[in-house]
Amino acid sequence: MKYLLGVDFGGSSSKATLLGEDGRVYATASHEYPTYYPHNGWAEQDPRDSYDALCKNVREILRVSHVAPQEIAALALDAATHTAVLLGADDQPVRRAIYWTDARAARQTQRLREEMGEEIIRECYNSVSSLWTLPQLIWLRENEPETLRRTRRLLAVKDYVRYRLTGDFVTDSIEAMGFLLLDARVNRWSERLCGLAGISTAVLPPIEDPMTLLSPLTGQACEDTGLAPSTAVIVGATDTAMEVYAAGAIRPGQATVKLATAGRICPITDHAVVDPRLVTYRHVVSGLWYPGTATKSCAASNRWYRDTFGGSFEEMSRAAAEVERGCEGLFFHPYLQGEITPYLDDKLRASFVGAAGFHTRAHFNRAVLEGVAYSMKDCFETLAELGIAPAEAIAIGGGAKNALWRQILADMLNIPLRVVENVDSSLGSAMLAGVATGVFSSHEDAVSRCVRTVEDTVPVPEGVAGYAEGFRVYQEIQRALAPIYHRL
Known part of the structure; x- marks a missing residue:
């Protein structure tokens, strides 16, 4: 039996799902972490809490399932979009991540709508609101310029956790749309939008397909999680994409x-x-x-x-x-x-x-x-x-x-x-990891094995x-x- 592991990072907790190649869920684990509200309308999370939650979830999965680490064929992560992690030269977060429900950038959002609203929707396929990363970065440029000066890498939450697991600085083509910094017409970072945000495209990760295989787990990652070096890691995607897939x-x-x-x-x-x-x-x-x-x-x-x-x-x-x-x-x-x-x-x-x-x-x-x-x-x-x-x-x-x-x-x-x-998004991530590594022969095969109708209304x-x-x-x-x- 080959097993697949999917891990989701939600608004208040991380959930892991262990999926067998037969399409059955063999174990789940969940670990909570805080969201901080330092001011009215603000919402922030510490990305290091997400990594710690992953490690605890994986160890709990291994404990309750009695599955050997070597039997876990592949791992994929997912998380909510619009939550950017800013890393300094030492690869440590320079501040807590602004969570997508944060509303501090209302003024910047309104200004963007008035000055560039139609241009942005043509380029990004989405309209401006305060939940997107672009207006949040403009807020940082105007209120915390030192934060952006110290930033050497900008990536999403799941990509930050995976970066700590494999050392790969990448994101996927779905997650990239959530920053409102992507020219969706050509699937490339927009120099102009990044300039508005006060960053260079050089701080953004290369964009890969969600099923791309990445580097092996590092020795530190294996020590932290209990996983074996043989467990493949794929790029993965966003929580909603994985939830839709799991359905x-x-x-x-x-x-x-x-x-x-x-x-x-x-x-x-x-x-x-x-x-x-x-x-x-x-x-x-x-x-x-x-x-x-x-x-x-x-x-x-x-x-x-x-x-x-x-x-x-x-x-x-x-x-x-x-x-x-x-x-x-x-x-x-x-x-x-x-x-x-x-x-x-x-x-x-x-x-x-x-x-x-x-x-x-x-x-x-x-x-x-x-x-x-x-x-x-x-x-x-x-x-x-x-x-x-x-x-x-x-x-x-x-x-x-x-x-x-x-x-x-x-x-x-x-x-x-x-x-x-x-239909948990962590299940969708496990399914996608199975397709990416050949455990499932296709998306249709993954759905036929893993998705079961309970009732109709x-x-x-x-x-x-x-x-x-x-x-x-x-x-x-x-x-x-x-x-x-x-x-x-």
């Missing part, structure tokens, strides 16, 4: 619908779809893309509601299931942090509208679920307008485990939603009709309240 979405027309902290709909296309309302990335399958829409506060809305008003997710869902579809006129708009698709408006606010004396806590429980689904419907309508809305999708993310929420969303979008057994006609009318009201409320949100 089995590897052909045009397929799609994922994600109910996680943020909500996303990612159809698979055979061409880049460039629109300011989308976030567009290459797929790991050559020639494919996944242009995604996004709502900022998806499961985050549900968690905020629980934390603010008490109870558990299970209790909230059971009570919500007893309430009629439409919540008897109660609407929730989930703009806790503004909104992305289709409004691109950081000033929108969340609200409950239509509350009456007969509404109970259960009505509010369901209104939150429906409100997020309405926001996902806004995302879906954007895709429909662009001609790339999917006819069916794979439901992923923690929220997809909630049968009621899944049914609401299937009715809202009027498409079937399929649930598969495991199909739209109910009365639900489709009811939510179609509700969506019109939802949009009317949004249009009416947007000017008021802007004054708050």
